Structure formats: C-alpha cells, structure tokens
Amino acid sequence: LWSVREGKLLQExxxxxxxxxxxxxxxNSNYAEETLESNHYSRxxxxxxxxxxxxxxxxxxxxxxYRMIHDKWGYEDIY
Numbered sequence: 907l908w909s910v911r912e913g914k915l916l917q918e919x920x921x922x923x924x925x926x927x928x929x930x931x932x933x934n935s936n937y938a939e940e941t942l943e944s945n946h947y948s949r950x951x952x953x954x955x956x957x958x959x960x961x962x963x964x965x966x967x968x969x970x971x972y973r974m975i976h977d978k979w980g981y982e983d984i985y
Contacts, residue, residue: 907933908951 907930911919920933932938936952955975959965966974974984 908953909934 907920907923909916909919912934916934920930923930932940957965957971965971973979977983
C-alpha cells in the first residue's frame with residue numbers, strides 16, 4: 907500500500923483492508939525491511955500494478971479492477 911496517510915490514519919487504512927482480507931507486502935515502502943537509512947531507500951515506488959484514483963481516465967469500478975487482475979488482462983484487452 908502506498909498512501910499519503912501517516913500515523914493513525916495510515917493504520918486505520920491498513921486495518922480496514924485487513925478486515926476485508928487484503929494484506930500488503932509493505933506499507934509506504936517497497937519492502938517491509940526498508941528504512942530511511944538503507945543504501946537502497948528511494949521514494950520511487952516499485953510495483954507490478956498501480957491502482958490510483960488520480961490516474962488519467964479516472965478509477966474504474968472495483969468489479970472491473972477485480973476482473974482485470976483476476977483474468978490477467980493486458981493493455982490490449984482493455985483498450
């Protein structure tokens with residue numbers, strides 16, 4: 907999960923997702939062990955897939971997002 911939230915608000919978001927069966931590999935970092943002091947620390951996010959409410963074209967409805975992930979749709983399948 908990559909979010910602008912911090913502290914209590916971030917924990918609330920993580921808890922909300924966890925209660926619904928969604929677990930994250932890392933929260934606001936590329937991997938759980940990453941620290942600011944790490945030689946490899948970067949604010950640049952590394953991911954296989956981004957779901958962003960500010961993307962060009964807007965956020966698809968969640969059923970569509972699920973199908974895209976579950977059925978492994980590629981760019982050509984969507985457009």
